[in-house]
Amino acid sequence: MMERTFVMIKPDAVQRGLVGEVIRRIEMKGFKIVAMKMTTISEERAKEHYAEHEGKKFFRDLVDFIISGPSVQIVVEGRDVIAAMRKMNGATNPAEAVPGTIRGDMGIETGRNVVHGSDSSASAEREIAIHFIESELQDYRRIDEAWLYE
Numbered sequence: 001m002m003e004r005t006f007v008m009i010k011p012d013a014v015q016r017g018l019v020g021e022v023i024r025r026i027e028m029k030g031f032k033i034v035a036m037k038m039t040t041i042s043e044e045r046a047k048e049h050y051a052e053h054e055g056k057k058f059f060r061d062l063v064d065f066i067i068s069g070p071s072v073q074i075v076v077e078g079r080d081v082i083a084a085m086r087k088m089n090g091a092t093n094p095a096e097a098v099p100g101t102i103r104g105d106m107g108i109e110t111g112r113n114v115v116h117g118s119d120s121s122a123s124a125e126r127e128i129a130i131h132f133i134e135s136e137l138q139d140y141r142r143i144d145e146a147w148l149y150e
């Protein structure tokens with residue numbers, strides 16, 4: 001199924017100069033970037049984004065980290081992209097993420113795990129709406145689509 005997911009390149013990855021490497025992997029896979037911007041997320045937006053974790057002991061640190069500097073917000077489109085992007089990201093804890101995944105290749109600790117990806121279609125829809133307005137989403141075709149999809 002053609003889907004859209006929300007991906008965020010977190011502040012650690014921006015500071016470490018890993019933005020290009022994450023985007024490279026998304027493009028190389030064949031997925032289409034339909035929206036992208038760099039912002040420093042507001043505390044209000046961060047709390048909304050991570051609402052499911054409110055009340056957990058790491059919530060405050062998580063919000064503080066995610067608003068600590070610029071991050072890159074991306075909407076990615078492709079067939080079954082929600083699950084595929086989660087696989088590309090790897091396990092939440094980079095120590096458990098297998099090599100070849102973004103977190104497995106680029107991170108060490110859970111609280112500095114480089115990237116976010118929506119975990120379901122409901123989350124994707126919710127998260128895209130938090131970070132983007134409809135007119136920010138681009139509608140275009142990649143020239144290689146005929147060679148990516150049978």
Ligand code: DAT
Pocket residue numbers: 053058062091092110111113115116117119
């Ligand atoms: P994911 O980002 O893989 O969807 P999640 O939704 O369970 O993972 O958690 C959101 C983020 O919160 C995660 O990327 C890093 C942080 N986090 C999760 N569990 C944590 C923990 N036990 N201690 C510290 N930070 C944690």
Ligand code: MG
Pocket residue numbers: 117119
């Ligand atoms: Mg999550």
